[in-house]
Amino acid sequence: MVIAIGFEGSANKLGIGIVKDGVVLSNPRHTYITPPGQGFLPKDTAKHHREHALDILQQALEEANVKPEQIDVVCYTKGPGMGAPLVSTALVARTVAQLWNKPIVAVNHCIDIEMGRLITGAQNPTVLYVSGGNTQVIAYSERCYRIFGETIDIAVGNCLDRFARVLKLSNDPSPGYNIEQLAKRGSKFLEMPYAVKGMDVSFSGLLSYIEEKAPSLIASNEYTPEDLCFSLQETVFAMLIEITERAMAHCNSEEVLIVGGVGCEYRFIPLLVISTSANGVLMFYCLLYIRFCIDNGAMIAQAGWEMYRSGAVTPLEETSCTQRYRTDEVEVTWRN
Amino acid sequence: MSASIITANLEIPFPTDREAEIAHGSLSVDKEPKRGGVKKTMTVHNNIMHIHFAAPEARLLRVSINSFFDHLKLVVETLERFGQPR
Numbered sequence: 001m002v003i004a005i006g007f008e009g010s011a012n013k014l015g016i017g018i019v020k021d022g023v024v025l026s027n028p029r030h031t032y033i034t035p036p037g038q039g040f041l042p043k044d045t046a047k048h049h050r051e052h053a054l055d056i057l058q059q060a061l062e063e064a065n066v067k068p069e070q071i072d073v074v075c076y077t078k079g080p081g082m083g084a085p086l087v088s089t090a091l092v093a094r095t096v097a098q099l100w101n102k103p104i105v106a107v108n109h110c111i112d113i114e115m116g117r118l119i120t121g122a123q124n125p126t127v128l129y130v131s132g133g134n135t136q137v138i139a140y141s142e143r144c145y146r147i148f149g150e151t152i153d154i155a156v157g158n159c160l161d162r163f164a165r166v167l168k169l170s171n172d173p174s175p176g177y178n179i180e181q182l183a184k185r186g187s188k189f190l191e192m193p194y195a196v197k198g199m200d201v202s203f204s205g206l207l208s209y210i211e212e213k214a215p216s217l218i219a220s221n222e223y224t225p226e227d228l229c230f231s232l233q234e235t236v237f238a239m240l241i242e243i244t245e246r247a248m249a250h251c252n253s254e255e256v257l258i259v260g261g262v263g264c265e266y267r268f269i270p271l272l273v274i275s276t277s278a279n280g281v282l283m284f285y286c287l288l289y290i291r292f293c294i295d296n297g298a299m300i301a302q303a304g305w306e307m308y309r310s311g312a313v314t315p316l317e318e319t320s321c322t323q324r325y326r327t328d329e330v331e332v333t334w335r336n
Numbered sequence: 337m338s339a340s341i342i343t344a345n346l347e348i349p350f351p352t353d354r355e356a357e358i359a360h361g362s363l364s365v366d367k368e369p370k371r372g373g374v375k376k377t378m379t380v381h382n383n384i385m386h387i388h389f390a391a392p393e394a395r396l397l398r399v400s401i402n403s404f405f406d407h408l409k410l411v412v413e414t415l416e417r418f419g420q421p422r
Contacts, residue, residue: 050410054417068418087366091407094362095414320365 002072002309005060006301007053009089010081010109011133012040014049016056017298018064018071019305022118025064027298028056036168039161046084053092060297068100073313075304078106079325081133086321094319105304106314110134110327113145114306115299116259126253128244129327131260131295132157132176135201135240136327137247143332148247149199156236157262159203163232166211167225174294179229180265186230190223194235199246201239206232233267241268263293310334342397346387348408355419356383359411363404374400 015029032048076093127138135151164175195202217223310333350356374391391397
């Protein structure tokens, strides 16, 4: 029996979760929500994390009904993410690990794939990892999560978030959620740049295009904000599904797992089902559990739990944070 | 003036040696950003943590010390709230 506590603070969510052998005992989270039209900046986000970390930690312990001495390992997000928020969260993890005399495991944020595998039961899925900071198509092979395709500039979630700022949509609960609500009522499609380059995608040109066009298209009543959200969502999802499908064909994979915050956008599901069934792909998994899709502490605890059981421990002096940390830099010691 | 180095020394006392040691363990992991040119060295003697800052500009020194205090406050609060009752 191994109990792991995970600390996540790589972006605007501060989450702490406790996992005991594949069962999530608690997973509280606090999100830094900025006013409409504004993104979250590293300095303010770090301050948010420092202000909430200890209350969230206490809540995590109380909800799980776990005492510090019962915990076996303290896991934290090493990266990728924003530097200052990562460090603020890691400081609390390091301090409690020393206080409670527990080993530490540094976790690559992208290995939240393990949480997806745990929840869906998917054995060897092709993974589409889509969030505000990351956009990758990943498949496991020989002790490594290999990146088949990725964004060559900004993440898909960043593209959606920044368009939400143009429209001054609320960031509560998340800009992507509010884009989706508008998109459901949109019907007139605006053709926009579709940038798939081999197995990679690009969103920055698309964002510039719609940022520039949107104000005049809306002012002239040619398109409604709903139409533009609809068009943007359809375009970016079509791009992602194209590369996912290709990766699945390369790997002879019949399962697809969507992880990351953008995975909560329901429009993905019908699009992906239509697309994959046309290729004869029968099985379909999706991480619909929103509380596990959006950044949270339990996913870090789960990944750390796998790593710890396979013998991984990070010495205290090596528990630094790094803004850039690629998924394929991690040696996957816990899978065959 | 650009060749001169501005320095600052801080001494932070903790209630116990062990808390000073833990705070040092937590705070000494992260390196100063390379481009800032600030050098920070931390040591612990008994219950006192000593921090030496050296920076090429006062502005950089201020930024580094401010950031250090933000982090120190968080670590001290964590020790107070989740440490063993003394």
